[in-house]
Amino acid sequence: MKKDKTYKPTIGIEVHVELKTKSKMFCGCPADHFGASANTNTCPVCLGLPGALPVPNVKAIRWTQLIGLALHCKAERESKFDRKHYFYPDLPKGYQISQYDEPLCTDGYLETTEGKVRITRVHLEEDTGKLLHTTLEGEDVTLVDFNRSGVPLVEIVTESDVKTGTQAKEFCERLQRIVRYLAVSDCDMEKGSMRLEANISLGLDLGYKVEVKNLNSFNFVGRAIDYELQRQEKLLAAGKLPRQETRGWSEKQQKTETQRYKETAADYRYFPEPDIPPMRFTSEELAGRRAELPELPDMLESRFLKDFKVEPKYAQVLVSDSRLAEVAEAVFMEGKKHGFAPNALAIIIVNKKINLKNRTPKSLIEILKKQKSEKVQDKAMLNRWITEAISSLPQAVVDYQKGKTQAIEVLIGKVMQLSSGRADAILLKAILHKRLGGKRA
Amino acid sequence: MKLHEVSLQEAITLLRSKRASSVELVNVFLERIKKYNPKLHAFITVRDEQEIIAEATKADQERAKGSDRLLLGIPIVLKDNFLTQGLRTTAASKVLDDYIPQYDATAVSRLKNAGAIILGKTNLDAWGHGSSGEHTEYGITRNPYDYERVTGGSSSGSGAAVASDLCIAATGTDTGGSNRQPASYCNLVGLKPTYGRVSRYGIIAMASTTDSIGHLTKRVWDSAAILSVTAGNDPLDATSSTEPVQQYHERLADKGRVKIGIPKEFFEGLETKLVTKVLQALDVLKARGHRLIEISLPNVKYAYAIYCVTVSSEVSSNLARFDGIRYGFPRQRFQDEAKRRIMIGTHSLSAGYADQYYKRAIAGRTLLIREFEEAFQKVDLIAGPVFPFPPFKHGEREKDPLKMYLSDVLTVPANLTGHPAISVPIGFVDNLPNGLQLIAPHFSETRLFRVSLEVEQELRMYERKPRLKQ
Numbered sequence: 001m002k003k004d005k006t007y008k009p010t011i012g013i014e015v016h017v018e019l020k021t022k023s024k025m026f027c028g029c030p031a032d033h034f035g036a037s038a039n040t041n042t043c044p045v046c047l048g049l050p051g052a053l054p055v056p057n058v059k060a061i062r063w064t065q066l067i068g069l070a071l072h073c074k075a076e077r078e079s080k081f082d083r084k085h086y087f088y089p090d091l092p093k094g095y096q097i098s099q100y101d102e103p104l105c106t107d108g109y110l111e112t113t114e115g116k117v118r119i120t121r122v123h124l125e126e127d128t129g130k131l132l133h134t135t136l137e138g139e140d141v142t143l144v145d146f147n148r149s150g151v152p153l154v155e156i157v158t159e160s161d162v163k164t165g166t167q168a169k170e171f172c173e174r175l176q177r178i179v180r181y182l183a184v185s186d187c188d189m190e191k192g193s194m195r196l197e198a199n200i201s202l203g204l205d206l207g208y209k210v211e212v213k214n215l216n217s218f219n220f221v222g223r224a225i226d227y228e229l230q231r232q233e234k235l236l237a238a239g240k241l242p243r244q245e246t247r248g249w250s251e252k253q254q255k256t257e258t259q260r261y262k263e264t265a266a267d268y269r270y271f272p273e274p275d276i277p278p279m280r281f282t283s284e285e286l287a288g289r290r291a292e293l294p295e296l297p298d299m300l301e302s303r304f305l306k307d308f309k310v311e312p313k314y315a316q317v318l319v320s321d322s323r324l325a326e327v328a329e330a331v332f333m334e335g336k337k338h339g340f341a342p343n344a345l346a347i348i349i350v351n352k353k354i355n356l357k358n359r360t361p362k363s364l365i366e367i368l369k370k371q372k373s374e375k376v377q378d379k380a381m382l383n384r385w386i387t388e389a390i391s392s393l394p395q396a397v398v399d400y401q402k403g404k405t406q407a408i409e410v411l412i413g414k415v416m417q418l419s420s421g422r423a424d425a426i427l428l429k430a431i432l433h434k435r436l437g438g439k440r441a
Numbered sequence: 442m443k444l445h446e447v448s449l450q451e452a453i454t455l456l457r458s459k460r461a462s463s464v465e466l467v468n469v470f471l472e473r474i475k476k477y478n479p480k481l482h483a484f485i486t487v488r489d490e491q492e493i494i495a496e497a498t499k500a501d502q503e504r505a506k507g508s509d510r511l512l513l514g515i516p517i518v519l520k521d522n523f524l525t526q527g528l529r530t531t532a533a534s535k536v537l538d539d540y541i542p543q544y545d546a547t548a549v550s551r552l553k554n555a556g557a558i559i560l561g562k563t564n565l566d567a568w569g570h571g572s573s574g575e576h577t578e579y580g581i582t583r584n585p586y587d588y589e590r591v592t593g594g595s596s597s598g599s600g601a602a603v604a605s606d607l608c609i610a611a612t613g614t615d616t617g618g619s620n621r622q623p624a625s626y627c628n629l630v631g632l633k634p635t636y637g638r639v640s641r642y643g644i645i646a647m648a649s650t651t652d653s654i655g656h657l658t659k660r661v662w663d664s665a666a667i668l669s670v671t672a673g674n675d676p677l678d679a680t681s682s683t684e685p686v687q688q689y690h691e692r693l694a695d696k697g698r699v700k701i702g703i704p705k706e707f708f709e710g711l712e713t714k715l716v717t718k719v720l721q722a723l724d725v726l727k728a729r730g731h732r733l734i735e736i737s738l739p740n741v742k743y744a745y746a747i748y749c750v751t752v753s754s755e756v757s758s759n760l761a762r763f764d765g766i767r768y769g770f771p772r773q774r775f776q777d778e779a780k781r782r783i784m785i786g787t788h789s790l791s792a793g794y795a796d797q798y799y800k801r802a803i804a805g806r807t808l809l810i811r812e813f814e815e816a817f818q819k820v821d822l823i824a825g826p827v828f829p830f831p832p833f834k835h836g837e838r839e840k841d842p843l844k845m846y847l848s849d850v851l852t853v854p855a856n857l858t859g860h861p862a863i864s865v866p867i868g869f870v871d872n873l874p875n876g877l878q879l880i881a882p883h884f885s886e887t888r889l890f891r892v893s894l895e896v897e898q899e900l901r902m903y904e905r906k907p908r909l910k911q
Contacts, residue, residue, distance in 0.1 A: 044544055048762040050537070051524045051546060051643040055679045083758055085790075094761020144766070269790035271799060274649035274755055276679050 007202035007236060009229050010209075011162035013117075015175060017067070017154045017185045018127060018193040019060050024150040025126045026054030026097065033147035034191050038132075046150035048092030053275050056081070060124060060152035061104065061279070063184040065289045067154055068105025068122040070178050070296055075286050079104045081124075081273040086266065089144055090129035098125035098155075100270040104279075110158075110174055111298070114167040118159040127151040154185075160204060165222035165229075172196055172218050177297050181322040189217055196221055200228045201242070208241060212256055214248035224249040228256050300325055308332050308342035317350045324349070330361040338365055344420075375424040382415070382428055386435060389414035400436055408432060445469045445606040446906065449515065449663035450690075452609050456504060456514055463497040463504075463514025463558065466609075470516050470560060474607050477909050480588065482580035483601040485521045486529050487561035496558045503556075511670060513556030518608045520599050521562035522569060522645040523549050528559070532645045533577040534567040536763050536774045546643025547678065548612065548654050548671045555670045560608055563598030568760065568779055569616050569647035571595050572848040574623070575839055576778045583835075584626060585907035586874055590832040593622035599657045600627035605909055610658045610667060616647045617748055618827070618852025620655045621864035625827035625876030628866045628902055630664045630893065631657045633852075635883050636859035637682040639668070640675030648755040649680075651748075651856035659903055661865065661894040665689035668886060684884050692887050693894050699821035701726060701879075701892075702736040707825030707851055714870045719826045722867035722877045725899045726824075726892065736816055736823070740809045741854055747809065748853040749846065750789045750802035757786025781842065806857050813858045813880075822892060823880040826851055827864045831873045851878065861886045865893040866902035874902070 024031045027045035044052035065075045082100035103123035109116050129149040133142050156175065162168045176187045176194060187194040196215040201208055212228060215221045227249075232242045247256040272278070295303075297319040304315040304325075318328045328349055332342040345368075348354055354364065376382065389411045390397055399407035411432060415423050442451075444461060455461035471490055478484050493516075500514030519525065522532045524542040531537045545553065553559070566576040574582040574597025582597035584590040585605040592600045596613030600623025603611045613620040615633035624631025632655040639654035646652060654671065658664045669688045675681040703723065708716055727733050760783055765771035775783070789798035816823060828848060838845045855862035860883060864876035877896060881889045897903065 047767060049543065049768070050530070050532075050540070050645045050762070051542070051641075053642050053646075053678050053680075055677060085758060085761060087761070087764065089764075089766055092762060092767060094764060095758055267792045269758075269787065269792075269795075271754060271758070271790055271795070274680075275646075 007233055009163045010160040010201050010204055011168060011225060012160040012199040013158045013162060013168060013171060014197040014199070015156040015172065016195040017156065017179055017187060019063050019152040019154060019185050020193070021057055021059050021063070021152055023057060025057050025060055025124070025152040026150055029150065031151045033151060036147050038143070038145040039147060041147045042149070046092070047146055048094075054097060054273070056276055057152060062289060062292075063152075063182070064104045064122060064124040064154050065286070066182050066184060066292060067156070067179060068108060069290055069293055070182055071105075071108040071110055071119045071122065071156070071175075073105035073108030073119055073122055075105050075281070075289060076102065077281050077283070077286070078102060078278065079281075080278040081276045082270045083273050084125075084268040084270055086268060088128070089142065090131050090149070092129065092146060092149060096126060096128065097273055097276075099123035110171060110178075112167050112170045112174065114164060114170070115161070117161045117167075117171050120157045120159050122154060122156050125153050125155060127153045160199065160201075162198075162225075165225035168198060168225050169218045169222040172221055177320060181294060181297055183322065198225055198228075200225060200232070202229065202232050202236060206236075206241065208244045210242060210244070210256075211246045212249060213246060213259065214250075216251075220249050220251065223254065224256055227254070231256070294322065297322075297325070304328075304346075308346075310343050310346045314343065314346040314350050318346060327356055327361070331364055334361040334365045335368075338369055340365065340368065372421055374422065376419055376422045377424045377427055379427075379431065382423055382431055383435075385415045385418045385423060386411070386428075386432060388418060390435075397436065408436070445473055447609070448660040448903070449609050449658060449666055450660060452515055453511070457509065463500040463516075464494060466514065467493050467497040467516045467558060467560070470606075470608050473605070474560065476911055477605055477607065480583060480910055481585065481601050481605060481607075482564055482577075482582045483598040483605065483607060484518070484561045485531055485533060485564050485579045485598065488528065488559060493558060493560060500556060500558065508556075510554075510556035511666060512552060515557050515610075516560050516608050517552065517557045518560050518563050518599065518602050518611045519549060520565055520596050520611065520613045522565060522614055522647075523562075523612055524643040524645070525549055525559065525562065528562065530562065530645070531579070532568050533565045533579055534775065534779065535578050535770060536765075536772070537769050540769055542643075544643060547640035547675045549643065551671050551673075552612070552667075563596070563602050563611055565597055565599075565619075566595035566778070567776060568645065568756070569595040569614055569619055570756070570778045570782055572618065572622055572845060573597070573833070573838065574600075575835060576776065578776065581835060584832055585909060586628065586872070587832065588910060589834050590873065591626065591835060593624075593626035593828065593832065595619040596623045596631075596657060600624060600629060600631075603627070603629055603657050603659060604907060606906070610656055610663055612654070612656045614644055614647065615653045615655050615856065616651045617752060617849045617856050620653075620657055621827050621852050621862060621876065621878060622848070624657050624864040624866075625878075626832040626874060627657075628874035628905060628907075629657045629659060629864075630661050630866070630897075631655070631864040631876070632664045632668065632886075632889075633855060633862045634668060634672065634886060635682070635861040636856075637680050638684070638861070638884065638886070639671045640673075640678040640681045642675055642677040642681075646755075646759040648752040649759065650755060651752060653856065661890055661897050662690055662693060664863070664893075665693060665886075665890045682884070687887060689887055689890055693890055695895075696891060698730045698732065699888065699892060700732045700734055700819070702734050702816055702820030702823045704736050704738040704741060704816075704823060704825060706738055706741045711826060711829050712831065712870075715826060715829075715831060715875060718868050718870055718875055719877060722896060722900065723824060725896060729895050729899070731892070734820055736820060738812055738816060738823075738854070740805070740812050743805050744809060744854045744857060745847065745850045747802045747805040748849065748857055749785065750798050751806060751857070753782045753786035754789045754799050754802075755786065757783045757790065778842075809854065810858045813854070813860060817882045821881070821888060825878050827876045827878045831870045831875060855880050859883060861889055863889045863893050865896045867896065867900055868902060869905070874905075
């Protein structure tokens with residue numbers, strides 16, 4: 001292999017998102033498994049008992065379509081569930097109900113500052129139980145908790161369009177923001193409701209790819225990819241082909257480590273889930289789903305910039321959370337009626353100068369109006385503003401002292417701006433005259 | 442007539458007219474079970490006698506107060522792949538030897554809600570895998586008409602229990618003929634309803650796309666009455682139909698003549714005596730004014746191959762949950778027949794082979810469904826034999842699994858197409874019973890029952906009882 005060859009980083013991302021539906025994917029058990037005592041949210045279906053049958057959660061199907069549509073995917077007219085077989089103690093049926101060749105959504109994309117990342121598919125499946133390796137009465141044991149078994153899990157798979165660690169990180173952050181906007185998942189990395197994996201190689205033509213797991217934060221994604229690209233490049237430069245394998249990111253050692261080799265592809269023996277009829281959606285249903293899509297963060301952000309003239313740094317903070325953005329917009333609209341500039345309101349909201357909880361936009365603006373109408377008569381405060389005004393407008397002082405008495409208006413205007421119009425005008429004028437040592441007009 | 446010989450319809454009449462009590466009925470059957478089951482091996486589990494009598498007492502009291510639920514106080518038995526809360530359910534496999542279910546199958550709770558009293562759980566070919574009743578780990582069931590011979594399977598214990606008058610009726614599952622076959626070999630009425638007509642929830646799954654939940658009874662009316670109870674949509678089974686349920690037993694009155702299609706492929710290579718018997722039964726229907734029309738279903742010759750691949754594929758998947766981790770015993774306890782089907786199914790679904798096997802079978806199945814649908818454009822029913830040969834001796838076909846599988850050639854088509862089918866007694870060949878199979882369009886169970894009832898009324902085979910041994 002030539003040493004001077006330039007390699008093309010080729011990275012695909014797989015994201016799993018747990019939906020926050022009330023019940024699980026195929027039974028009526030609560031889907032919220034975080035913090036529940038082991039095996040309390042279970043039933044014959046999610047324990048894989050004999051005779052139990054899955055009945056799909058319609059809300060989870062709709063939410064998956066929403067995620068797909070938000071990622072510019074095509075929501076398919078026909079879709080189905082399939083069984084994916086493998087034995088593992090946390091998989092009670094010996095197969096996972098997933099989607100194989102007819103996912104709910106296909107062929108979308110997500111823009112990043114480093115370019116478009118194409119989305120191959122968005123599909124729905126069930127989560128597995130959890131294994132707990134522990135010691136019980138002096139014996140090493142593995143316990144299984146099935147509370148998570150059957151929780152709806154959406155898998156989002158990208159094409160190998162990602163080129164850098166930073167792009168991967170941005171992709172994941174943007175994806176998280178979109179899914180949170182749809183209010184269908186918490187996307188909490190710590191709680192595992194959002195899980196990331198990356199497939200990394202330096203060119204598909206090289207015939208290998210390395211799967212990296214354990215990416216428990218967005219920063220890990222960036223670092224693991226950067227590390228892996230360097231590792232692979234070194235190997236290739238030395239004339240060696242990186243091994244096709246699964247590696248895990250070790251935060252302690254700041255590197256990826258081998259988890260297992262994949263010499264042949266696992267045979268999951270996929271076949272259509274015979275307990276669930278295939279799904280068919282009418283164009284009316286899909287149009288309805290599209291109509292349910294809320295305004296997404298990118299669109300909202302550009303509207304905040306254009307229509308409300310909010311500074312970009314504040315707009316970005318406001319759209320990071322759909323609830324906050326919604327409140328902000330309502331406050332802007334209400335504020336406009338009373339002469340408040342949206343950007344000034346944005347600053348107040350972002351800096352948490354006022355408690356937004358339990359307040360309607362109307363009551364919020366009322367409070368601001370009241371604050372505005374309460375004139376500041378505190379001399380110390382007025383003096384501080386005057387000092388600032390004088391130092392920022394020395395020419396006005398010179399003009400005044402030369403006899404151009406109107407110049408005082410410039411300084412008054414500045415103080416009013418500094419005080420958001422709250423300075424007591426009469427008192428201000430008196431103090432200003434005194435400080436400038438001039439005669440009364 | 443002796444009390445134990447009553448049909449469901451007769452039992453209901455006796456109970457309603459207070460000429461017999463539920464306590465009397467259960468006592469008669471409990472006595473007979475004690476007496477005859479040790480040789481017959483019809484049961485895997487018989488419930489506690491005191492519990493049964495207590496339930497019967499309660500049923501009698503309820504009736505005295507005016508309750509008239511259809512099956513109130515009627516003693517029935519359940520194939521041991523119907524889950525019963527608190528009552529051991531084994532599927533006749535040692536893998537589940539100690540398995541006590543946490544819930545009742547939907548069909549079981551519907552029967553209980555209608556007032557039925559469960560006497561026990563009946564033997565079967567383990568997991569439903571078999572046509573003879575020989576693949577059980579709880580003693581091979583004997584045919585009450587000839588103890589040396591098989592009952593047919595897999596609902597073998599249900600067939601033997603009803604034929605021997607150890608109960609009024611029995612449930613069964615039919616994945617490839619498992620209700621119709623023991624009905625045919627035990628001189629009973631065996632129903633395979635339309636796929637999706639009766640909920641599969643709580644039935645230990647054999648093959649999800651062909652499992653049909655039915656029953657074996659002494660008479661046609663009985664079969665119709667039980668379906669009126671078990672049928673209907675179940676929110677716990679996504680494949681159960683929302684098609685409205687009829688009171689089938691109230692719609693048996695003659696409603697005119699039908700066109701009956703006789704597929705010539707159903708008679709190829711059959712024993713002459715058996716063919717004669719079936720033709721005689723068809724002549725009876727002709728004499729009653731029905732039209733017999735010869736038809737051809739050329740793809741039926743592929744039905745068994747299609748069945749073998751699709752069903753084994755589903756079996757391999759459905760048995761994956763029995764890993765011995767949460768309940769039951771390790772997979773080593775699976776016997777040869779289950780292992781054979783798991784291996785065939787696993788192979789059929791494997792990468793590189795699925796195109797050749799699973800996917801081809803699915804394509805073939807679609808053709809078969811189309812062929813039946815086309816036939817039902819021309820005829821109202823399709824008729825033929827159930828088994829290609831009369832009841833065989835224990836062990837006779839055991840050495841050659843393929844020969845055993847071919848027992849199913851005439852019954853599997855209806856499972857693959859989802860159509861309802863029934864086996865109704867038509868007579869004895871060399872003193873061994875045989876049935877006529879009728880297949881109807883989807884959800885036309887009423888038509889099946891009406892025509893079967895005519896066969897029953899003409900031939901009255903239910904009068905011929907087996908001579909039991911102790």
